[in-house]
Amino acid sequence: MWMGIIYDQTGSFYWALFPLVVLYICAAVGYWFLPPPRLPRRLQLQRDRDLARRARAPQLAPEPGD
Numbered sequence: 001m002w003m004g005i006i007y008d009q010t011g012s013f014y015w016a017l018f019p020l021v022v023l024y025i026c027a028a029v030g031y032w033f034l035p036p037p038r039l040p041r042r043l044q045l046q047r048d049r050d051l052a053r054r055a056r057a058p059q060l061a062p063e064p065g066d
Helices: 002-010 014-032 039-057
Strands: none
Touching: 002 014
8 A cells, every 4th residue: 555655746666665675675685684593303203313323224235336
């Protein structure tokens, strides 16, 4: 609705869209600097168990030709 008001006042959508572009650029820069999300504790434990299980599993030798 505010875009319509700005268009009625100025005859152009430029001043209605310009603040949105600035806002989107600021949001993109903000997301760029966010730290990566941490894995939830239960998934960390599951990952650690899987890695330990793989470390204990016997390693198969590759067959010739692979």
